[in-house]
Amino acid sequence: xxxxxxxILRRIPLFAGITEGETRALAGRMSAxxxxxxxxxFSEGDACQGLFIVASGKVRIFKMSPSGREQILxxxxxxxxxxxxxxxxxxxxxxxxxxxxxxxxxxISRKEFQAFCLExxxxxxxxxxxxxxxxxxxxGIIEELSFTTVRQRLIALLVRLAQEKGxxxxxxxxxxxxxxxxxxxxxxxxxxxLVSRNLGRLQAExxxxxxxxxxxxxxxxxxxxxxxxxx
Amino acid sequence: xxxxxxxILRRIPLFAGITEGETRALAGRMSAxxxxxxxxxFSEGDACQGLFIVASGKVRIFKMSPSGREQILxxxxxxxxxxxxxxxxxxxxxxxxxxxxxxxxxxISRKEFQAFCLExxxxxxxxxxxxxxxxxxxxGIIEELSFTTVRQRLIALLVRLAQEKGxxxxxxxxxxxxxxxxxxxxxxxxxxxLVSRNLGRLQAExxxxxxxxxxxxxxxxxxxxxxxxxx
DNA sequence: GTGGCGGCGTGACTTTGGTCACTGTGCAGG
DNA sequence: CCTGCACAGTGACCAAAGTCACGCCGCCAC
Numbered sequence: 001x002x003x004x005x006x007x008i009l010r011r012i013p014l015f016a017g018i019t020e021g022e023t024r025a026l027a028g029r030m031s032a033x034x035x036x037x038x039x040x041x042f043s044e045g046d047a048c049q050g051l052f053i054v055a056s057g058k059v060r061i062f063k064m065s066p067s068g069r070e071q072i073l074x075x076x077x078x079x080x081x082x083x084x085x086x087x088x089x090x091x092x093x094x095x096x097x098x099x100x101x102x103x104x105x106x107x108i109s110r111k112e113f114q115a116f117c118l119e120x121x122x123x124x125x126x127x128x129x130x131x132x133x134x135x136x137x138x139x140g141i142i143e144e145l146s147f148t149t150v151r152q153r154l155i156a157l158l159v160r161l162a163q164e165k166g167x168x169x170x171x172x173x174x175x176x177x178x179x180x181x182x183x184x185x186x187x188x189x190x191x192x193x194l195v196s197r198n199l200g201r202l203q204a205e206x207x208x209x210x211x212x213x214x215x216x217x218x219x220x221x222x223x224x225x226x227x228x229x230x231x
Numbered sequence: 232x233x234x235x236x237x238x239i240l241r242r243i244p245l246f247a248g249i250t251e252g253e254t255r256a257l258a259g260r261m262s263a264x265x266x267x268x269x270x271x272x273f274s275e276g277d278a279c280q281g282l283f284i285v286a287s288g289k290v291r292i293f294k295m296s297p298s299g300r301e302q303i304l305x306x307x308x309x310x311x312x313x314x315x316x317x318x319x320x321x322x323x324x325x326x327x328x329x330x331x332x333x334x335x336x337x338x339i340s341r342k343e344f345q346a347f348c349l350e351x352x353x354x355x356x357x358x359x360x361x362x363x364x365x366x367x368x369x370x371g372i373i374e375e376l377s378f379t380t381v382r383q384r385l386i387a388l389l390v391r392l393a394q395e396k397g398x399x400x401x402x403x404x405x406x407x408x409x410x411x412x413x414x415x416x417x418x419x420x421x422x423x424x425l426v427s428r429n430l431g432r433l434q435a436e437x438x439x440x441x442x443x444x445x446x447x448x449x450x451x452x453x454x455x456x457x458x459x460x461x462x
Numbered sequence: 463g464t465g466g467c468g469g470c471g472t473g474a475c476t477t478t479g480g481t482c483a484c485t486g487t488g489c490a491g492g
Numbered sequence: 493c494c495t496g497c498a499c500a501g502t503g504a505c506c507a508a509a510g511t512c513a514c515g516c517c518g519c520c521a522c
Contacts, residue, residue, distance in 0.1 A: 134366065424502085
C-alpha cells in the first residue's frame with residue numbers, strides 16, 4: 001500500500017517537484033483508507049484533522065441546507081487534495097465531504113503535514129496555487145448562481161462534458177453523466193424535478209437525446225448559442 | 232506619503248510581525264494613489280499587475296453579467312489587501328474592483344512583492360490565511376444564493392449590521408447602510424426593486440423603520456426568527 | 463414471483479424573482 | 493429659479509423556481 005502511495009504522490013500537483021527520498025518519507029507518514037460510496041470523510045464544522053488525498057474514486061464536497069437541499073462545491077478525482085486550507089489556517093472544515101464512488105483516500109495528519117511544509121518552503125507556494133484554483137472555481141459558481149437560470153447552468157454543464165469528451169462522433173457527442181438527477185441538481189443548485197424537466201425540454205427541442213444516464217449531444221453549436229440567451 | 236505608508240503597513244494583518252526596517256523597505260517600494268468614488272482599480276480578466284492595499288476608503292470587488300447585473304463578492308476596507316491571489320498564481324484577476332468611496336490605495340508590483348516574499352517565508356503562510364478567509368466568505372455567499380430567498384438574505388444583512396453596531400438603544404438599533412438600493416441589490420444578488428419592496432414589507436410588518444438611508448431595527452429577535460423561516 | 467426501493471417523469475399549483483413603465487422627490491449645476 | 497439626474501416606491505405583469513403528489517419503471521432481495 002505504501003509503495004503505491006509513493007506512486008500516487010508523484011502524480012499529484014501539490015507534491016510535484018519533490019525528491020524521491022522526500023516522497024518516500026512523506027508516504028511513510030500517511031495512512032490509507034477505503035471509503036465506500038456514500039461514506040462521509042468529514043462534516044462541515046468538524047475540527048480539521050489533516051489533509052486528504054484522493055488516490056482513486058471521486059469525492060464530493062458540498063453544503064447541506066437545514067431543509068435538506070444540497071449544493072455541491074466541488075468534485076475531486078484522483079490526485080486532488082482536500083482540505084488543504086483548514087490544515088493551514090487551523091479553522092474547521094467549511095463544508096462536508098463524502099465519497100461519490102468507492103474511493104481510496106490517503107491521509108496525513110495536520111501536524112505531520114505542517115512539519116513537512118516547514119522543511120519544504122516551496123510547498124506553501126504550491127498550496128497557494130491549489131487554493132487559488134479552488135477560489136476561482138467558487139467565484140464561477142457564484143457567477144452562475146447569481147446570473148443564470150437552471151436551464152443555462154444545465155446547458156453549460158452538458159457543453160463542458162461534451163467538450164471534455166473530445167470532438168464529436170458522426171451523430172453528436174455521447175456523454176455519460178455518472179450521477180442521478182438528484183446529484184446533478186445538487187451540482188446546479190436546484191432540485192431534482194427541474195433537472196428532469198429541463199432535460200426533457202432540451203430533448204424536445206432536438207438539441208440532445210437522453211438515453212438513461214447517457215446523453216447524446218446532437219447539436220453542440222445550438223446548445224452553446226442557448227447558453228447566453230436571455231441575458 | 233511614504234512615512235504614512237509605513238504607519239498603514241504596520242496595521243495590516245498580512246504584514247503583522249515584520250520588523251521595522253523591513254516595513255520601511257517595503258514602504259519604499261510602494262506607490263500610492265487616490266481613487267475617487269466609482270473609479271476602477273482593475274477589471275476582470277486584466278493581467279495581474281500587483282498587489283493593492285486599501286489605506287482608506289472602501290473597495291468593492293464584483294462580477295458583472297453581460298446583461299449589466301452586478302454581484303458583489305467582497306467589500307474591503309482600510310487594511311485589506313486585494314488580489315493577493317493572482318499575484319501569486321500569475322493568473323488574471325477573477326473579478327473587477329472599484330472604489331466604493333474615495334479611497335487611498337497603496338500598490339506594489341508583482342515582482343517587488345514576490346521578491347519580498349522570497350526573503351520572508353512567513354509571508355506565504357500569511358497569504359494562505361488571508362486567502363483562506365476569502366474562500367470561507369465565498370462559500371458563505373454560495374450557501375446564501377443557493378439556499379435562501381432575497382428576503383432572508385436581506386434580513387441576514389440587517390441582522391449582521393445591527394449586531395456590529397453593538398447593543399440596542401432604547402428603541403432598537405439604528406444602522407446606516409452607506410449604499411443605494413442598487414448597491415444593496417448587488418450585494419444580495421438581486422435587483423433594486425426587490426430590495427425596495429422587501430424593505431417596505433419588513434417595515435409594514437413592524438420589524439424595522441426605514442428613514443432614508445438609515446434603518447431602525449425595532450425587533451431584532453423577530454428578524455432573527457424570520458431568517459430561517461421556510462427552510 | 464412479489465414486495466420494496468431508489469430513481470425518474472409529470473401535472474397542477476404556489477411562491478419568488480425579475481421586468482417594465484411610470485411617478486415622485488430631492489439635490490446640484492447652470 | 494428651473495433643469496437634470498440619481499435614487500426610491502409601486503403597480504401590473506410575466507417567467508422561473510420550487511412544491512406536492514402521483515404513477516411508473518427496473519432491479520435486487522427474499
